[in-house]
Amino acid sequence: QVQLVQSGAEVKKPGASVKVSCKASGHILTGYYVHWVRQAPGQGLEWMGRINPNSGGTISEQKFQGRVTMTRDTSISTAYMELSRLRSDDTAVYYCARGSYSSGCDYWGQGTLVTVSS
């Protein structure tokens, strides 16, 4: 069955970078967009951006532009999201999700907790 498995929890210092991976199984990575969504403690869902695994093309939310890099390695069905210049308010659970315009985000990773603390 379709699964998205994310990398494990990370603890980073302010100013550092974090790279989260999202490995797809049970489906072809290139068939759908991969979205990245984060959720700060006690807060709602915040869309960060998405990558088209076919072309590698990306679109990101304006507030993350310049700090977020989304890539993919189709040979191992894995997408990556790297966030740089981390701040304490980047502490959140980061999710990857498979999505299309018509069907929404139908499969989600389990989430990766990123804690930013000095």
Next chain:
Amino acid sequence: QSVLTQPPSVSGAPGQRVTISCTGSSSNIGAGYDVHWYQQLPGTAPKLLIYGINNRPSGVPDRFSGSKSGTSASLAITGLQADDEADYYCQSYDSSLSPVVFGGGTKLTVL
């Protein structure tokens, strides 16, 4: 401040019907973009509940339904059950802001 506005909380007794609204604007829901709904149980990843305004993925009971009118969408839950207690989020697309927009989420409490 979310682009799509949802009530912070709703509640209902077991067996009752509740609705959750999602209000947007002419650049998102009103522009004809699809609306999707997600259910998030405590400590878990969101789960797709309704896609394309009123379509249910396999396994989602028909107690859940969606609708859309103008610049707003709604999620209705009938025959409320204790395990429906969760956070619910609407999601759509926007032509002028972020391409993908979420509502702020609504906490459903089953009394």
